[in-house]
Amino acid sequence: MLKIRNLNAGYGKLRVLKGVSLHVAPGEIVTIIGGNGSGKSTLLRTVAGIVRAQEGEIMLGGRDISADEPETIVSAGCSLVPEGRLIFNTMTVRENLSLGAYPRLRGDRKTDLQAELEVIFAMFPRLREREYQLGGTLSGGEQQMLAIGRALMARPRLIMLDEPSMGLAPIIVKNIFEEIRKLRGAGNTILLVEQNARAALRIADRGYVIETGQMVLEGTSEELLNNNDVQRAYLGKEYRSIGE
Amino acid sequence: MNFLEVKGLSRSFGGLRAVQEVSFSVEKNAIKAIIGPNGAGKTTLFNLISGALPPASGQVFISGSPIHGLPPHRIARRGISRTFQNIKLFSRMSVLENVMIGRHIRSRAGFLAAMLRLPRTKAEEREIRETSMDILSLLGIGDLADQEATSLPFGKQRVVEFARALATEPDLILLDEPAAGLNIHETAHISEMIMKIRRRGITVLVIEHDMSLVMNISDEIVVLSSGKKIAEGAPAAIQKNGEVIRVYLGEGDA
Amino acid sequence: MSFKKILVVFVCLAFLAVAVSCKKKSGETIKIGAIFAVTGPASFLGAPEAKTAQMIIDEINSSGGVDGKSLELIIKDSTGSPEKAISFAKQLIEENKVFAIIGPSTSGETMKIKAICEDGKTILLSCAAAEDIVNPVAKYVFKTPQKDSYAAEKIFEVMKKKGITTIGVVASNDGFGLAGKKQLETIAPKFGITILIGEVYDKKATDLTGVLTKLKANNVQAVVNWSIVPAQSIVPKNMKQLNMNVPLFQSHGFGNIKYAREAGAAGEGIIFPCGRLLIVDTLPDNHPQKAVLAKYKKNYEGKYGEDVSTFGGHAYDAVMILVEAIKKAGADKEKVRDAIESLKGFAGTGGIFNFSVQDHNGLAIDSFDMLTVKGGKFVKYEDK
């Protein structure tokens, strides 16, 4: 589904990604873990086209999208749920969701928006309750659901989630991850960037570890969960073992 | 009397209560770490202490005298310096010049003296330059002095920010995620530097995610979650704290 | 990148070219400088003035020049800014060594360069209205537009006949409007007329209902609008809009049929003093100005395809007076200056000029006729 080879990207003179490669197979949940500033968000933003790739290729379903504009990439079936959610604060939940379907609404005016909305509302009943409320007035967890719902409205083949747990209470995080797991059940392919490494690895099939813009480790979730370096740096294993 | 005393600090944005009734204290020359998940209010807490944001309620004392509500530049003069999570170096200025800004509160040339370049100003300028160079050398980046600060690699920028904060000769330094985005070697370097700073008699308050770093260097740890302090204590005690493990480390499968 | 390179090189070459180039012209020509506000806020003065001056100079040159010498006109666009006028005046006098300067278009600019021309012993024939230009008299400074005080007197004469005693005055905040307002205020008592309200509006004003409401509230018997700006057609429109049915008087700045046309139906019945350029068709054939006016009107309208205005006429008079004096005295600055000063009975578009040592304007009150708008045309105003 997604294949990245030797990707370099950054902001201005600053190079954040240095030769990153990874692949995601259809129907998989793949997670990327790494510390703050290691470049994991930049990676997703580069795939989504918000950050320009300086070198390397990003193949989405056999086509190189590294030079495409974000809107083309969305149309090609790859949606990003950005860090910090970035919902449209001044617009209602319904408007937020319908803008998610923008590329398809433009292409085909007859798209049955209501039916699409029903699908999302079925998935996140909370959003139905808040249908005509402004996005900015939602709680953090609801905003995250809205952001995911908005991305799903584009009917993507690949959903990228950037730190969905950020700033959410543990119980909500749990719900969100539950939803993500369900998404995969519904046949979606998911690329997940998460700071909460343990939670992420628990629902993922495979994982990558990124450090200062380079992939340092790759493996199945099981392997990574048991890897000493990973435990020390990202799972707090070291002191947990002291504690236990 | 504790060196830094934070009492019941609160602040909210819109409906979000970013920091709620947080109190703690730091002893002179100690290293205290603040940990917590993203969005727990750690950076807001720093902004409240350094004056970048005025607190809605609560008090902050340094050596017993209140500093809450003061503008940041006045707080800086009280001997508190800081670094930023998303590095805020001054663009279009060299590394050396960035560090020289740190000497601002330790020098006094005004507009007129500077424009006329009076002998007194020249001498002061020399002092600023030399001290700043010394700090750069101390942190091992003396050779970068003339480079443009914002064009440096990430890791080096962190060190420059460090140097800038040190140049103010602070009594208390606030470090906001000093190891973020750094690799293992750079992180080790940072941890060394923090120890070096402490040896100079400076008190350190640090926000950090890297557990190995936190556990290695800190004397005490404060844990924040959703704006509230949920635990405080020595590293060993924190590691055993069930609440901390549940909130911070994942979904309580311990 | 390569485009940028080309650009950089091009820009540098352009600057080099500008710096190096020096215009040189020689031969038996008399250089005449002209400073007009061709563009900018006073362009409705400067543009017709510049066109007129250029037209006459071309005409004279094609018919063999003056005294066997051809004339060269150097027009500078001051955009109505005094500092530019100052710069150009110095440039024309010192660098181009012009024989005389025509213009500037506005009084502010003229007042700034009055002393410069005086120092540089260069004749200045201003096309601006303010009386300060020739009072106190400066040896080398003349002006061709009629005096404001005469215009004011003419207006008051009509008012007196109509039995009007209380009026409101609005004027534009440029040199012309302010000078006129001052004259109205000075002269009004002589005619037993009280100015209840005198207001100044911005030269770019687009709506004057506010100030006219104020006038209306004070029950003025007539309104005088003194300006040269487009607001001259806004005032009558706004008055009709406010259902204000008192007579409207305008100044000689209304001397452009364009403004009457813009005012449309609202412009009917406006009374204003003006030179005779705009009613040349109705003048008797034996009128001394008839030939001059008819020729200027025909040539200007033929050449530029636009209506002639009294502003262009000021430039016409300035150039023709200068030419007349050169014809008499030859190409000698001092003698020409003396010749202008002793010029009598010269028929221009503004009236019959009779210069003297004390009078550097040369026009009498009879240079004005009272005109009115009737059927979209300017006609002579007749007392009813």
Add this chain to the structure above:
Amino acid sequence: MRPSVYIPVAVLTACIIAFQIIVSALNREFYLTQLTMSAYYSLVILGLTVLMGYAGQISLGHAAFFAMGGYTTAVLTTYNLAGAAGNPLVKLVVGLGLDTVSTNAYGAQTQHLSPWVSLVVAVCLTAAVAFLIGIPILKLKGHYLAMATLGFGIIVYRIVLGTRMFGEADGISDLPAFRLAGGLAVGGDPGLRVQNYYIAAFLLVAGVILLTNLIDSRPGRALRSIHGSEEAANAMGVNTARYKLSVFVLSAVFACIAGVFLTHFNGGIGPSEAEVMKSVSYVAIVAVGGMANLWGALVMGVVLNYLSLRGYFGSYDEFVFGCILIVIMLFMPEGLLIKENFRILADTAVRIVNKCRAGKQE
């Protein structure tokens, strides 16, 4: 401290002197007139560069400060003291010897306030006004700051235009020359041209030296740090509000001094000096010069004003100015006079020379 700063100053001084010698030798001294005027306008632009380029605060009302300088001296030095000899204030002025006697264009003697006094008054007044309005205005940011400064400019323009004391639309004319010392005078007399050129050039060079010194000093660094990140500057102990205010006042004073001198040089001032478009063109020239680039601003200020004052582009003057703005912003947003462009130029020159040589050898 850094000798490299003085090299361009020396080059500039040499250019100034060389230019004068050349034009005098060619008997074309009249070029100096407009160069003198351009130099004064460039002084305004220099002050604005420090405010905008280094401290990062926009001002769309700087013409107002220029006008305040010009109008203050114009009002004070055209007031005839002899006509009000009985007034106690006038008596005091005369008693203190603060008056001067000049001969006007019509040969009459006038007794008026010494321009030295009016210069001091103008500077104090401008500084005070800039200080007072700066306190609230500089709290605004971005477009709101732009609007507030623009608004200030409009207010000053309206006051100048609507008040009889300032000559309304006609402005004030017939200013006496500003006699400095030792026979030096700022005035429009053609005989004073060369010395006026040097007086203006001196002020400009002094301005550049002072501002260059400032930028490379403690307060200068503080200003630049505000531009970089106000939050970080604040955290380093820089009183950002006070520094912004100080630099605002400083650049206002630069504009004011330029206004005083140019008004005496021109012998008069009109409201067009306070117009919004004038302020806008100052800002535009700073941007074209490269924002944080004193030398760029200086060169562009002199060149563009010089071309405009000579009427080089006739009625296309404004059009050309607009084109220059767009082209430079589109293709060289860092300004025209930056090192990179000089390098491109040098490279191209070298290549052309090489090509010519190669051509000759063949």
Add this chain to the structure above:
Amino acid sequence: MPFEQLLQYIFSGITSGSIYAIVAIGFNIIYNTTGIINFAQGEFLMLGGMTAISLHSFMPLPLAILAAVIITSAVGALIDFIFIRRLKSPSVLNMVIVTIGLSIMIREIALHVWDEKVRSLPYFTGSEVTSINIMGAYISPQVLWVLGVSGVIVAFLGVFFRFTLTGRSMRACASNITAARLCGINTKNMVTISFMLSAAIGALAGCVISPITQTQYDCGTSLAIKGFTVAILGGLGNSTGAVIGGIIIGLLEAMSISIMPLAYKDAISIAILLIILFARPSGLLGKREAAGLKEF
């Protein structure tokens, strides 16, 4: 003050206020999608008016206005294609200078295309002398046209931004440009549309006010400054704010005339604006954070 007179001042204030409001709305549309103030907004009014006047000499008025609106919005699109799109990661100041340059260029081109003379369209209904009596105060039918068209424009924009996909996407751009791109919205096209829309609105406004205010090549600048003032007063990007701000400024000016010399009219309205800004640094209805975000 008698009631009729007060009402007359209010009419006068509302007339000029609604003109200012239309210009301010034009500013807001572009500001919302790009974060810049388009200082050439006033020139759109001038272009619209001038084009309609020229076309009116050989086609009926409604057609001439329609054509002028279309031509002007094409100019708006052209400006975006040629200039705005070329700017790579521009600072706000760069953008502002470009639009100032554009405004100067358009103005000077207009001068050489049309010349310096004033022109105007005929009154849409009635003539220069028609006047309607409303409760003792008088008003020209064209003023009603201005008010009507302003109202229609505001209503149209309300519907457009709320109920059409394009309008919603433009709001999305205003709310969060990155998120808009992630939704697959071509933000560059939205910028083009916003330029076209504000040019079209400007042109329409230019036509409607032409009979009253007349049109001249340089009439755009003063309108733009007023419009900018009003946009700031109302809070940048807020169309309701623009309407409120416009009416406030208009009324203030009209009322100031009744007690103060007219010469200081602008100085007074701007002084009051400054006072409001000092109290509320983001304008009447502006978002407080927004004022701090867009830096030069």
